[in-house]
Amino acid sequence: MVRPTAAMDRRKSSTVHYQTFPTPPPKSKGQPPSDTSASPNGTDHARYGSHTSNHDQSPLPVKQLVVLAIISLSEQTALNSIGPYLPQMVSTFPDVKVGQVGLYVGLVASSFALAQFTTNFFWGWLSDRIGRKPVVLTGTLLTAACFVAFGFVKTLWQAIIVQVLMGLVNGNQGVVSTCLGEITDKSNQSRAFIYLPVIYGLGGITGPVVGGLLVARNAHFTKQNPYPYLRPNLVSAVVLVVDLVVAMMFLEESLEEARDLPPLGKRVGNLFSWVWQFASSTRPSYLRIPEVARKPSRHMNGDAAMDDDDVHSDSDNASQASIPTMLPHHTTNLTHSQVFNRDTMLLMSTYLIFQLSNISYNSLYPIFAQAAPPRGRHLSPEEIGFSLAFAGAATIIFQLGIFGKLREKLGNKVTYRVCLAGMAIAFVLTPWVGYKHNENGYVGISSGKGWLWAELGFVLLVKSLAAVGCLTSFLLLVGPSSY
Template identity: 50%
Template sequence: MRRQSTHAYHTFPTPPPKTPREQSSAELFDHSDSGSNASDDDHEQTPLPVRQLALLAFLSLSEQTALNSIGPYLPQMVESFSDIPDSQTGLYVGILASAFALAQLSTNLLWGYLSDVIGRKPVMIMGTFMLTCCFVAFGFCRTYWQIVLVHVFMGLLNGNAAVVPTVLGEVTDRSNQSRAFTWLPVIYSLGGITGPALGGLLVGTLGKKYPYLAPNLLSAALLLTSVIIVGIWFEETLESLESDHAAWIPAWARNAWSWVKGSRQPKRNSWAARWPRRGSQVAVSTSDDEEDEDEDGATEDQGLLPHADEEGSEAGDDPKTPGDLATWRHILNRNTVLVLLTYLVFQLSNISYNSLYPIFADADPPTGRGLPPSKIGVSLSLAGVATIVFQAFLFQPVKARLGNLGSYRVALLGLAVSMALMPWIGYLDDEPYFGVGTGSTWLYIELGAILIIKNICAVGGLSSVMLLITNCAPNHATLGTLNGIAQTLSAAGRSFGPFVSGALFTLSTRVHPKGEALAWGIFGGIALLGWVGSLAIRNRGLESDDWTGEEDGTDGEADP
């Protein structure tokens, strides 16, 4: 019988539950000192908080639709500015994407920390409302510097990238987190369908003076609707953060947003309910050997930084400051650092692909393929439909077999393969293979196949790495900060990727033959390096309860 994947991580005891439902839920994390080989089937799966997840899904869909609507027409929009050289469109498009991500890089950790202080709901509402304003402004842009400025504000003012995964971690536990984290990328994929379709098909529908106003107004309307819905019905998921955490906030301000926070009682089956405050955390080992390792301080879960003062770990009910709760030594353990670094590579590769594809598809042959914005948008949307089918019906059993870590490794390898294949697709006027169909038909078939591979790897990898990051968190108090760090690194990759990929594609126009292989090949190699790095991650405590694979012997051991 396989070893249960949940035995290799520390759990935190909770007070006795008051209801049978809570009792069965708490047993998921109740291990004896001698360990247990009970089957996962003996554990009751916690029901998903459907309303909370539905509201979160609508918010994410609105945001992803808006953000993805820009891609199909952005190269054409940049080309329309008289001060942009025709041969350097790719470079200037890359600068825009990098400006957005670089702005996120500078504020993601702040948004994650702020959500630990004032709550998740206020941060989501503020960020989404400010993003709404940015999209309205984007539709009226007439010069390149204006769209750069709007992109910077989009990145600075929206912290949902750090907060949404944190909320998912708080409303789920290891018995149901796979289902919740699987559906979030499905929503992202839906946004990858509705966004490009909206952006590609609505361009020019409101006149020639502001040809890009229509898709941006519709995006802003969706975002504003999500602000209203989340503001009214979403319940705060962060456990009570009174006294020390809000002491710096004036009383009148606390009263003004008290209605926004809503209920701050932790869900009885959520991680917030199972992870008590730091003062009551007592690690429970599953074997005598692990107890000895814990006493000697030699386990893998120790951080890379020195221990905090013993005073900070004394038992007590009162929480410390956010910096004390999110102790760096608890966050930066070996596995967490490796997961975060490979996540940086994953996002760098993914965003570089997303930035390169519209430029490559829009550019004139032989370097590009000369496709109009409508065809680019439709190709992305159709590939997104196939991805949703996979994510909704096939990904869960695949991930249950491969595990979070195995799925993540496959995704990184798939990104590398899809990048390596892209520059070798045909042209619109090519001779058809075997005399069947037309050159354009074969081009769209090849494009569709590669885009589907890439999208499946992107959303599957995102599902898996979000679970890995969540399961790396040593306790509930560090979730917001850890996701802030993850999204900061993600933004670093996304700020570097578009600029460099755009510059490389501009350079590739001067290389013959197959100059387009320069940019695609370099970033494919980077994704391959990320896959190699993922092989060093140990799966100790990183898997969800639905995992059916077998744990390596070395994975369950502590670091020497």
């Protein structure tokens, strides 16, 4: 009878390699279950805005919140800078007729939104595979390049192509929201998510101001000024480059599975090394068996076959250990029922309607404001920019001073419904805003420059407050704290 050898023991122990990869213990508090987070009938109080105690609240990760705020503010500044001058820009394209400005402004704006819609799921999937930070850096860099290109467009089709490219490479908004959910837990998530629309409000101030002030009132494509819309786009690109540097230096990876990977620069180097070896060698180094492993050693009992098997097992370990580490290993997967449950599908459906109407209004408002009466109100790019900046400032005041108390009294669900109704009211009132001058003979609610700005300011105020309330309520209803 053959006596067990040390090689047999090692052979048995080597089977652990085929079970799983080592998984580090969690480093954050995550989303711990709470007795106060659910009612007896299963309703999530954190989701619907119940009163919770502040005794066990975790401190906010201020440093990472500031970094995410800078990323969001830079991106919103750049994206919102296009609105004030886009109608004027489209009207100066040689292939656009006078009565078609509104149609083509909508086409340019919708091309960005449609392209962004087609790749949002891809960027989310990619951030789950390689980490949040690489996706944020890639999106920021490519978006900055698109803004530089947009400053050099001279025709309608060039503008559409650049906007499509900008939408395809821009998926940072969803990734930033995901990062925000991952660096917080149930106890402080509602406070963190309230500040995200505040940043969007700041971007609603800085973006229109940049776009409105850096474009001349009657800018046209001439030999003396062949690129009249280059300045705001270069400023937007510079803002995004600063954002890129800040993210590279200070943004921490929030995906749990990717935190123990080498730094991003090392992972990129590993990727190039892997590709180079794969392309330049018939048998890359990470697939070769070391020479030492090829030589079987004999024990005193002469059982060489068993040692040979053991050597091959060890060589498999060495081979896999030499593969460059580039991707995180995922240990958990959500089931279909966890993702596509009834509440989530209802929220996503209403959010689709909200965003469709919100983006449509944001695209149509500059056309309405810039067009000549009776279709529009004949405002300049500067006036359009300042009107949008006023709306952005109002949303900040509302979000910081009023919305939190309103949400505590009404709850997230009721607040969401009220804000959706507010959006509808703003849409109905917009066509009835008065005109600048009485002598035109056009009738709105009233006439005169003062009445125009009072009525326009009221409509923009209702629309902006309702939009930011919808966004915040939706994030809190469907956010990670709800599951």
